[in-house]
Amino acid sequence: MPVCARCQSDSIAWVEASDDPEIYSYTIIHQANHEALADVTPYNAAIVIFPATQSVRLVSNIIDCAPDDLAIGMQLSLVWEEVRPDFIVPRFRPSRDART
Amino acid sequence: MKADTPMIVGIGQSEYTKWNDPAHDSELGLACTAIMAAAADAGIDVTHIDGITSFGEDANEPPLIQAALGIEELRMSAMLWSGGGGGSCGAVDLAAMAVKSGQAHYVVAMRSLAQGHAGRFGQYDPNWRHASFIHPFGLFAAPQLLALAVRRHMHEYGTTAEQMGAFAIACRTHAQRNPAAIMRSRPMDMASYLASRMIADPFRLFDCCLETNGACAVIVTSWERARDLPGVAVPILSSVHGSSDGWSSGPLGSFNMPLESFASVGAAQLSEALYGKAGLSPSDIDVAQIYDNFTGVAMMAMEDFGLCERGGSGPFCASGAIAWPNGEIPVNTHGGNLSEAYAHGLNHVVEGVRQMRGTSTCQVENAALCLVTGGPGPAPTSALILGRA
Ligand SMILES: [Zn+2]
Numbered sequence: 001m002p003v004c005a006r007c008q009s010d011s012i013a014w015v016e017a018s019d020d021p022e023i024y025s026y027t028i029i030h031q032a033n034h035e036a037l038a039d040v041t042p043y044n045a046a047i048v049i050f051p052a053t054q055s056v057r058l059v060s061n062i063i064d065c066a067p068d069d070l071a072i073g074m075q076l077s078l079v080w081e082e083v084r085p086d087f088i089v090p091r092f093r094p095s096r097d098a099r100t
Numbered sequence: 101m102k103a104d105t106p107m108i109v110g111i112g113q114s115e116y117t118k119w120n121d122p123a124h125d126s127e128l129g130l131a132c133t134a135i136m137a138a139a140a141d142a143g144i145d146v147t148h149i150d151g152i153t154s155f156g157e158d159a160n161e162p163p164l165i166q167a168a169l170g171i172e173e174l175r176m177s178a179m180l181w182s183g184g185g186g187g188s189c190g191a192v193d194l195a196a197m198a199v200k201s202g203q204a205h206y207v208v209a210m211r212s213l214a215q216g217h218a219g220r221f222g223q224y225d226p227n228w229r230h231a232s233f234i235h236p237f238g239l240f241a242a243p244q245l246l247a248l249a250v251r252r253h254m255h256e257y258g259t260t261a262e263q264m265g266a267f268a269i270a271c272r273t274h275a276q277r278n279p280a281a282i283m284r285s286r287p288m289d290m291a292s293y294l295a296s297r298m299i300a301d302p303f304r305l306f307d308c309c310l311e312t313n314g315a316c317a318v319i320v321t322s323w324e325r326a327r328d329l330p331g332v333a334v335p336i337l338s339s340v341h342g343s344s345d346g347w348s349s350g351p352l353g354s355f356n357m358p359l360e361s362f363a364s365v366g367a368a369q370l371s372e373a374l375y376g377k378a379g380l381s382p383s384d385i386d387v388a389q390i391y392d393n394f395t396g397v398a399m400m401a402m403e404d405f406g407l408c409e410r411g412g413s414g415p416f417c418a419s420g421a422i423a424w425p426n427g428e429i430p431v432n433t434h435g436g437n438l439s440e441a442y443a444h445g446l447n448h449v450v451e452g453v454r455q456m457r458g459t460s461t462c463q464v465e466n467a468a469l470c471l472v473t474g475g476p477g478p479a480p481t482s483a484l485i486l487g488r489a
Contacts, residue, residue, distance in 0.1 A: 005346075015285045024359075025255070027247035028301040029238060034224045037238050042298075045239040047248055047355050059234045067301075072255045089236050 018052035021076040021092055028067050044070060048092055064093040101487065106196035107326035107333040110142025110282045110319035110485070111450045116282050116441035119215040119311035127315070131212035134315035142319045144206055145331040149319070151176035151207030153194040155187025155474075156444050160212050173213070174205040180341060182483070184352065185437075185475025187390055188445030189290045189339030191483030195320040205325060211446040212315035217468045220311065224353045230353030243308050243394060245425055246477055247300040249351040250396030253363040254302060256411065261302060263414030264395040265293040267305050267352050267431075270423045271392065275435025277461040282310055283439035295460055297360075307395040309437035316446035318453070334456040335487040337379035337469070344481035351477050363396065363411075365476030366405040367483070375406070382406025386467040387455050387484075389448035392436040401476045402431070405483065424462040431460035448472050452486045 003010045026046035032038045041070035048058045062070060063079060081090065083089060106473050114133040125133070139146035147170045162177035176198045180187030186448060188211065195207035222241035225231070225342055231240075253259050271449060272288040275281035296305040326333035347366035350357040356456040357366055388407060392398035399413035405431055408416035408468065416422070422431035434440045434451035441447055450474040454460040467488070474482035 003371075024249045024362075025252040027244055027251060029244050029297070030298040030301065031242050033222060034238075040238070043238055045234075045237050045244060045248070049359075055356070058357065059237050059239055061237050072252070083236070087236075 001059060017050045017056060020052050021048045021050055021078060023047070023062065023070065023072055023074045023076065024049040025072060026059065026062070026070050028070070042067065046070070046092070061091050062093065063091050066097070080099065101323070101335055103323050104200055104212045105323050105335045105337070106199045106320050107323055108318055108453050109326050109329050109331055110138040110144070112137025112139070112317045113140055113280065113443065113447065113450055115317045115425060116280055116312050118221060118282065120481060122312060122451040124214055124313040127214040127218055128160050128164055128168060128211045129211055129317035130214060130313065131165060131317070134211055134212065134317040135165065135169060137321045138317040141331060141480070144319070147204045149173060150205030151195065151198050151206050152193040153178050153180070153207060153209045154211055154452045155180040155182070155191040156185055156211060157183050158211055159218060170431050176207060182478040182480055182482065184478035185393065185445040186478040186481040188391060188449060188482065189472055189474040189484045191332065191446070192336065192449055192482060193339035193482055194486055196336050196339050199320050199322050203220070205321060206350065207320050209320065209446065210317040211444045213442065213444060215311055218283050225349060229302040229349060229351065234353055240332070241300070242477070243303045244300040246394050246397050246443060247350050248304050248355070249363060250394065251302055251444055253396060253400055255412065256363050259396065259399070259414035261294065263300050263418045264302070264307055264399065265290050266328060266417040267395040267399055267422065268293055270417070271432045271436040271438040272434050274462045275426055275454050276436050278440055279461070281435040281440040283313060283435060287370065292453055295384050299311065301325065302396065303394055306438070308445065310439070310442045312442040314384040314441050314443050316450050317442045318446065318449050322431050323449045331464050332457045333487050334453045336484060337380070337487045338374050338485040340370055340372050340374045340377065341474070341480045341482035343481070347479050349479060365401045365404050365481065366479065367401065367476065367481055369404045370481065370483060374485060377461045378485050380469065380485060382435055385469050385471045387433060387464040388431050388471040389434070389452045389473070390431050392432060392438050393449060393477065395438070397476050401473050404470060406472055407447035407475050410442070422463065430464050433464065445475055449484065452484065456486045
């Protein structure tokens with residue numbers, strides 16, 4: 001049963017996150033520890049925060065971005081990527097109206 | 101020293117070999133070797149050990165060890181939760197509690213690892229606690245996860261690769277004097293550190309700990325019983341384990357720790373408790389054994405435990421402050437997990453005892469207080485302050 005860590009209430013609901021994703025931290029992974037990743041290595045993984053939506057973090061990948069261009073604070077846009085028909089993941093790309 | 105101070109009376113370790121060395125013993129065999137060595141060091145009959153503690157999901161259960169060593173009566177056994185090295189000092193803390201309460205008389209804290217038999221760390225594991233949230237994005241090994249915290253530290257405080265290199269080089273240099281160290285005879289300078297291949301940026305190969313087969317054991321008893329033993333007893337002046345508010349499994353998957361302490365190891369509360377229990381402050385510490393899964397993470401731990409200021413570990417390491425013999429607080433005088441062996445940090449406790457006995461291969465002159473910290477990242481983490489024998 002999920003509860004609120006501040007007041008222990010179990011009255012929870014979905015709320016829409018703010019549309020302000022940005023990179024909080026990132027790493028570029030050079031060693032593939034799984035065969036499924038061999039073809040995409042090196043690849044990045046990032047922690048994405050939504051500053052106007054407190055306490056929410058997502059781990060994701062930044063697509064359409066060269067490794068050298070990755071930067072903490074980079075503004076992002078959400079992209080739903082279909083890995084398989086039954087497997088859709090949220091990824092991010094640099095925001096077009098780059099607010100950095 | 102108070103008469104109820106728990107004492108470390110015996111230390112032992114197996115030979116250390118690389119994780120894929122085909123000749124290595126089983127985990128249980130390594131554990132027994134280390135425990136027998138610790139009992140011999142303490143001057144007690146190994147069959148008189150009556151308590152066993154461990155951490156890191158050690159697979160060598162106390163009943164197996166009891167049967168293997170002929171332990172007459174097991175009065176206490178306990179495992180500190182958390183999958184990583186967070187519990188290294190915590191296993192000693194549990195042993196100290198058992199001895200203080202009278203539950204058992206001679207408690208051994210042990211850890212044995214043979215990744216060639218039991219499975220290598222850092223591989224894809226669908227049962228990892230936050231798997232659904234991180235695995236689809238290719239994030240699952242410890243260096244990848246902890247790189248995210250250290251990258252943030254670099255951003256906030258300007259920590260550099262060369263400063264992390266200074267930490268790695270200090271450990272490697274100390275290991276050159278340690279006959280048991282896996283990286284003995286392999287000195288390292290800044291050029292070869294920087295040339296090591298990138299694993300998970302900002303971590304290069306030589307920012308990462310070793311992968312080792314080996315075991316360590318530490319025997320704890322009461323102050324009164326220690327007086328009757330022939331060996332040199334080292335007092336545990338303070339021992340703690342725990343997890344800070346909101347920290348949880350933090351950088352090993354949830355990433356939900358408070359942003360204000362994100363670029364830390366979340367041990368600020370634990371550090372306060374550690375020093376408070378002993379009536380000491382960080383400036384009293386003479387030598388420190390800091391759990392080094394990765395350079396930058398160990399450096400954040402140095403900040404949490406007050407060896408340098410918040411954000412200041414980079415310049416502190418680069419200044420030579422952690423290098424034996426002239427540094428102000430030599431760190432990892434055995435070589436650490438980076439260059440001695442990956443005995444999951446129990447080797448740091450063993451080295452702390454050596455320092456307090458005056459028998460380290462990088463002995464800090466007149467050292468009277470040694471800080472030892474457990475693995476940062478997985479919660480609970482843990483720490484000890486040892487006093488001079
Ligand atoms: Zn609430």
